[in-house]
Amino acid sequence: MTVTAAPPVARPPRPYQHYVYAYPHKTAYRELTHRPRLADVWAGESRQALSFYAHIPFCEVRCGFCNLFTRVGAPEGLTGRYLDALDRQATAVREALGDDPPARFANAAFGGGTPTFLEAAELARLCDIAERRMGVDLRAIPLSVEASPATATADRLAVLAERGATRLSLGVQSFVEAEARSAVRPQRRADVEAALARVREARIPVLNIDLIYGIDGQTAASWRSSLDAALAWRPEEIYLYPLYVRPLTGLGRHADPAVADRAWDEARLSRYREGRDHLLANGYTQASMRMFRRADAPEQGPDDYACQTDGMIGLGCGARSYTSSLHYSFDYAVGMREIRGIIDAYTAMEDFGGAVHGRAVDRDEARRRHLLQSLLQARGLAVADYRLRFGSAPHEDFPAELATLADRGWLADAGPEWLRLSPEGLAHSDAVGPGFFSPAVRAAMAAYDPR
Numbered sequence: 001m002t003v004t005a006a007p008p009v010a011r012p013p014r015p016y017q018h019y020v021y022a023y024p025h026k027t028a029y030r031e032l033t034h035r036p037r038l039a040d041v042w043a044g045e046s047r048q049a050l051s052f053y054a055h056i057p058f059c060e061v062r063c064g065f066c067n068l069f070t071r072v073g074a075p076e077g078l079t080g081r082y083l084d085a086l087d088r089q090a091t092a093v094r095e096a097l098g099d100d101p102p103a104r105f106a107n108a109a110f111g112g113g114t115p116t117f118l119e120a121a122e123l124a125r126l127c128d129i130a131e132r133r134m135g136v137d138l139r140a141i142p143l144s145v146e147a148s149p150a151t152a153t154a155d156r157l158a159v160l161a162e163r164g165a166t167r168l169s170l171g172v173q174s175f176v177e178a179e180a181r182s183a184v185r186p187q188r189r190a191d192v193e194a195a196l197a198r199v200r201e202a203r204i205p206v207l208n209i210d211l212i213y214g215i216d217g218q219t220a221a222s223w224r225s226s227l228d229a230a231l232a233w234r235p236e237e238i239y240l241y242p243l244y245v246r247p248l249t250g251l252g253r254h255a256d257p258a259v260a261d262r263a264w265d266e267a268r269l270s271r272y273r274e275g276r277d278h279l280l281a282n283g284y285t286q287a288s289m290r291m292f293r294r295a296d297a298p299e300q301g302p303d304d305y306a307c308q309t310d311g312m313i314g315l316g317c318g319a320r321s322y323t324s325s326l327h328y329s330f331d332y333a334v335g336m337r338e339i340r341g342i343i344d345a346y347t348a349m350e351d352f353g354g355a356v357h358g359r360a361v362d363r364d365e366a367r368r369r370h371l372l373q374s375l376l377q378a379r380g381l382a383v384a385d386y387r388l389r390f391g392s393a394p395h396e397d398f399p400a401e402l403a404t405l406a407d408r409g410w411l412a413d414a415g416p417e418w419l420r421l422s423p424e425g426l427a428h429s430d431a432v433g434p435g436f437f438s439p440a441v442r443a444a445m446a447a448y449d450p451r
Helices: 078-097 120-133 154-162 177-182 189-202 220-231 262-281 336-348 363-375 383-390 399-407 423-427 429-436 439-447
Strands: 050-056 105-112 143-147 167-173 206-213 237-242 284-286 291-294 312-315 326-329 357-360
Touching: 050 120, 078 120, 078 312, 078 336, 120 154, 154 189, 167 189, 167 237, 189 206, 206 220, 206 262, 220 262, 237 262, 262 284, 262 291, 262 423, 363 383, 363 429, 399 429, 423 429
Parallel strands: 050 105, 050 312, 105 143, 143 167, 167 206, 206 237
Antiparallel strands: 237 291, 284 291, 326 357
């Protein structure tokens, strides 16, 4: 009798592949050789509910895990020259948008880098640029600002509170000093607690605390300690981020890819589940894999950059701008030398009337983007909304991808009107997202040369 070997059981994909907070990813952008004028790019686009984002690419220290577009410190006068360039860019963008009809903004954010690296007077100038040049009424819409404990000083917070900030996100990462050092984020817990006290004293309505799991040496007990330290401040939001080790980052320079194995994946999944369950048990609701909101906290607009209108104006050399058919920005890098060069080129730039780097977004990519930004939220995707926008159903457009999620148990039984991830699907969001990348975007990302 011939015995037929059972087919090998397919191993599930690794859970931490790519954080999809924007699609297509910036590594899929390329130089736009024809440099389209912004007036043409925005012609015919809706401008009634735009998002506004200002990027400040400076930090007092670069964390070991960070692959954001930012530089450490700033030579004398550089932040002033950067704001000068931001002002010139805002003037050009506002002129390109025109007044027929006038642009209206629904939400705003200052990110980076660390926006609060700027001095208090510089923060006030940043707000002036947003309001006077771009017409963003910061006191009338949600305004989110990122900060670090060292830069969350009373004078800076006072400016932000007075100018309308409704949310302050503090990058704590860990309340355990040994873990902070391991992540190349040296800080004393006393200084972190003092910064949190200053944020509360400033009476900014929403405090968010960022925490990271998967740090070398972190245990279930030390993770619980950080969670409880954060909960003691009753923040309106808590973000739980898995540690990634990316090329050209401080940790990445010393990482052996062969060591980044499934044991670490399982450790991170365990910490995620522990953190999720602990926050849910303490009065928080889950908005996405990363975001948890206190049940009685005020809403702050779209979660996790889930802007379905496509319209976003980004100012600064690391900011993206979105129209319905083009996503554009400036050049992108992670290495310090390249970042410094891009910032220097931006500060010397005079003509901001054209798009420099970007990627066209056709109908297929728009479908993928809408699905990703909805499905990766705990609420899920409303099938009727998708059909209204695209004239088809998600299962018609992505039958194989959705069948794979169902086979893995990553889709919830939400009825015919909703497409929603199961709890395990939500836990594997960073594997779900890349499964919907188009072949063209995958190829562009693979061809990108990290620098």
